[in-house]
Amino acid sequence: MSTLSALVERLRESRGFRHKRDIADVVSRLPDNRLDLSQAVAIGDDCAAIRDGDGFLLFAIEGMVSDFVRAMPWFAGYSAVMVNVSDIYAMGGRPLAVVDALWNANIEDASEVLAGMTAASATYGVPVVGGHSNVQSDGAQLAVAILGRARKLLTSFDARPGDALLMAVDLRGKYEDPYPFWNASTDAPQGRARDDFEILPALAEDGLCDAAKDISMAGALGTALMLLECSKAGARIDLDAIPRPADADLERWLTAFPSFGFVLSVRPEHVDAVRARFEARSLACAAIGSVDASREVVVERGGESALLWNLREEGFICARSAT
DSSP, X not given: OOHHHHHHHHHHTSHHHHHHHHHHHHHTTSOOOHHHHTBSSOTTSSSEEEEETTXXXXXXXXXXXXXXXXXXXXXXXXXXXXXXXXXXXHTTEEEEEEEEEEEOSSHHHHHHHHHHHXXXXXXXXXXXXXXXXXXXXXXXXXXXXXEEEESSOOBSSOOOTTOEEEEEEOOSOEEOTTSOEEEOSTTSOTTHHHHHHTXXXXXXXXXXXXXXXXXXXXXXXXHHHHHHHHTTXXXXXXXXXXXXXXXXOHHHHHTOEESSEEEEEEOGGGHHHHHHHHHTTTOEEEEEEXXXXXXXXXXXXXXXXXXXXXXXXXXXXXXXXXO
C-alpha cells in the first residue's frame, strides 16, 4: 500500500470521520417534514434554514463529547458557543442568541463550563438567553443551540462542476493538546474573531460564493466530502496546496478542527476576489482542488493519487435513499 493510500485509510477510520457517518443512520429515521416547515435547504447542512420574510432563520445545535467536557470544561464551554457561531456564518448568516443544556455533578464543576460560555459570548457578541441546567447529574454533558438570520444563504448543496475548491483558515493559533482543536480564538485581539467571520455573509450577499461549510471534527477533507456529497459532486484535492502552519504534521492537520476554518466552492471568475477578502484580514486562503461531476473524491500528493471516497457507491453523511 502506498504512503498516500495508507494515510487515506487512517483518515477513513478516524474518530471525526466515524462520528460524521453516524448522521446518515439518524437522518434516515427522521420524518420527512421539510415541506411542511418550508425549509430552504435539505437536512445535511450546517444549519436548518427556514424562509422568513426577505431572509432565512437559521437554527443549529452542537453537543460536546463527554470526555472533552470532563477534561477541559472551560474550553468545552467556549467551544460550544464558538462552533455554533461558526455554523451560522458558514450558512451566510449572523448569530442572534444561544441557549444551553448543561448537566454536571455539582455547581463547582459546572461553573467552569459556564465561564467558558460567557467568554465566548463576549468574544462573538452573542448573548446566552436561556437553557436547561442540572447540577445533580452522574455525568458531564453539554449542548448549545443557536438562532441566526441570513439575507442570502451559503449552502452545502450548491457546489458545481468547474468550481474551485478553496480552504480558508486562521493559522494564528495553537493546538489545545491532546485534542485536535486548533485554537486561534481565545487569544485573538478583541473584536478580531467576530470580524473575521463577517467575511462569510458578505461573500454571500455580494454574490461571490454560493457553497460553503465550516471545517468540523471531520477535518478539512471530511468537511469537503460532506459538501461534495450534498452537492452530488466529486473533486480532486491537492494535499500539498492545503494551507497549514509551517511546523504542523500533515496528518494531524488533516484531522484538526480549527476555530476559524471553511471549505468553499467558488466559481472560477470569483476565486481571486474571494481569496482577497480573506487575505485582507491575514487569513490563509488557497485553492486546494477542483469540483467535478465524478462523485469521487480523490486526493493527490507528490505525484501519487488515492481515492478517499466513492459517493456513487457509499454514502458519508447522507442516507442512501437521499443520494
